[in-house]
Amino acid sequence: MTDDTRAKLIRAAAALFREHGYNGTGVAEVLNRAGVTKGSLYHHFPGGKADLAVASAHWAGAWLTKQVNESFARTDTMATGIEALCDAIAELFDRTTWTACPINSTLLDGATNEPFQAAAGEIFENWRAVFGKHAMRYGADHHTAQVQADKLLFMLEGAWIVARAQGRSDPLRKIPSLLAG
Amino acid sequence: MTDDTRAKLIRAAAALFREHGYNGTGVAEVLNRAGVTKGSLYHHFPGGKADLAVASAHWAGAWLTKQVNESFARTDTMATGIEALCDAIAELFDRTTWTACPINSTLLDGATNEPFQAAAGEIFENWRAVFGKHAMRYGADHHTAQVQADKLLFMLEGAWIVARAQGRSDPLRKIPSLLAG
DNA sequence: ACAACATTGGACCGATTGGTCTATACTAAG
DNA sequence: CTTAGTATAGACCAATCGGTCCAATGTTGT
Numbered sequence: 210m211t212d213d214t215r216a217k218l219i220r221a222a223a224a225l226f227r228e229h230g231y232n233g234t235g236v237a238e239v240l241n242r243a244g245v246t247k248g249s250l251y252h253h254f255p256g257g258k259a260d261l262a263v264a265s266a267h268w269a270g271a272w273l274t275k276q277v278n279e280s281f282a283r284t285d286t287m288a289t290g291i292e293a294l295c296d297a298i299a300e301l302f303d304r305t306t307w308t309a310c311p312i313n314s315t316l317l318d319g320a321t322n323e324p325f326q327a328a329a330g331e332i333f334e335n336w337r338a339v340f341g342k343h344a345m346r347y348g349a350d351h352h353t354a355q356v357q358a359d360k361l362l363f364m365l366e367g368a369w370i371v372a373r374a375q376g377r378s379d380p381l382r383k384i385p386s387l388l389a390g
Numbered sequence: 391m392t393d394d395t396r397a398k399l400i401r402a403a404a405a406l407f408r409e410h411g412y413n414g415t416g417v418a419e420v421l422n423r424a425g426v427t428k429g430s431l432y433h434h435f436p437g438g439k440a441d442l443a444v445a446s447a448h449w450a451g452a453w454l455t456k457q458v459n460e461s462f463a464r465t466d467t468m469a470t471g472i473e474a475l476c477d478a479i480a481e482l483f484d485r486t487t488w489t490a491c492p493i494n495s496t497l498l499d500g501a502t503n504e505p506f507q508a509a510a511g512e513i514f515e516n517w518r519a520v521f522g523k524h525a526m527r528y529g530a531d532h533h534t535a536q537v538q539a540d541k542l543l544f545m546l547e548g549a550w551i552v553a554r555a556q557g558r559s560d561p562l563r564k565i566p567s568l569l570a571g
Numbered sequence: 572a573c574a575a576c577a578t579t580g581g582a583c584c585g586a587t588t589g590g591t592c593t594a595t596a597c598t599a600a601g
Numbered sequence: 602c603t604t605a606g607t608a609t610a611g612a613c614c615a616a617t618c619g620g621t622c623c624a625a626t627g628t629t630g631t
Contacts, residue, residue, distance in 0.1 A: 214578080232413035233500030236619055248579045251620075258619065308502065310551075317554055318499050319414030321489065329555035360568050363561065364541075367548030370491075373498055374510035380544065387541050395608080417589055427610045432590075434608090439589065 215253045217243040223265040226315040263328050269311035270332035287347040292385045299378040310369045396434045398424040404446035407496040444509050450492035451513035468528040473566045480559040491550045
């Protein structure tokens with residue numbers, strides 16, 4: 210059950226880092242939530258808390274990428290895909306503890322640590338690539354697709370922050386109309 | 391020199407919270423940077439670290455509002471105003487330690503504390519209002535101005551995050567062309 | 572059965588956390 | 602000069618921080 214313990218740690222860490230930030234989350238908290246003891250943590254993640262943060266951010270990033278692909282799979286235009294995605298994230302915001310972007314909370318919260326920054330850049334770039342891929346699938350040329358991907362990525366991250374400040378998902382729900390106008 | 395000590399604390403706290411986040415910054419660090427001792431801090435800010443965070447965020451928010459107004463004052467269209475503003479922030483990013491939005495780092499970094507959230511919402515709303523005011527000054531009707539303000543606010547916050555992840559100001563510099571297209 | 576290795580539990584550590592408290596120094600009003 | 606209120610310095614505190622370490626347990630191959 211090696212991977213089980215590892216997975217439990219990643220899931221617990223992802224949730225806590227997302228909610229309280231990297232520096233706002235204690236190792237003991239993660240351990241308690243995961244139902245795992247210290248020995249196991251440092252066995253699976255020799256780098257300790259920092260290792261766990263990078264792993265959990267990658268996990269969260271991949272999970273969100275899947276959500277993006279599912280949102281775009283069920284629609285037939287870029288605009289409706291954006292609509293579906295923003296609605297999905299807004300629902301996540303309203304119904305779960307996804308009140309902040311996990312990458313922002315986990316990797317960019319504190320120290321401009323090199324591995325953290327590199328991981329964050331990689332994950333954002335991946336999202337941007339996925340957005341661009343879908344845009345081209347709907348007929349956009351390369352340049353237009355890049356522009357649309359940048360717009361969506363920036364808007365999403367920005368709206369997520371403002372939504373957290375307001376305690377409401379409205380900013381996230383506004384994105385489709387803002388990108389249309 | 392009452393206000394001097396208070397101002398020194400606010401300035402030191404604003405810089406440190408912005409760079410390392412609220413939870414990533416220790417009270418001792420702030421004290422050391424400000425050249426002030428503990429007694430003074432808790433005299434001027436009875437609420438301690440949290441009080442200081444709210445005060446420094448308001449200070450940073452007001453400072454940035456001034457930058458916005460200056461950027462828009464020197465131009466004669468909304469587009470050139472946006473250009474000037476984004477360039478100013480990008481320069482700040484490249485030349486100083488303003489590699490993150492102070493509100494994001496200071497108030498939204500960790501706990502979804504009520505006073506923190508309220509202050510952050512207030513400051514963002516203020517920025518949005520200032521953006522809208524300038525848009526209307528350039529002839530936009532109320533609705534269009536609101537839309538432009540939302541777009542700019544979300545883009546700015548989002549690009550700031552992605553810029554931090556990349557360690558480059560490029561995302562911030564892209565905003566004008568993204569908003570034009 | 573045995574050995575080698577993977578995994579876990581948890582005691583323990585020094586450092587740092589934010590915060591309290593008191594003695595002292597400064598300043599202004601009488 | 603005295604008094605009252607403001608401001609500062611820093612010792613001190615319990616709690617928590619992330620991390621190390623080792624004994625015990627589980628697992629696997631021979």
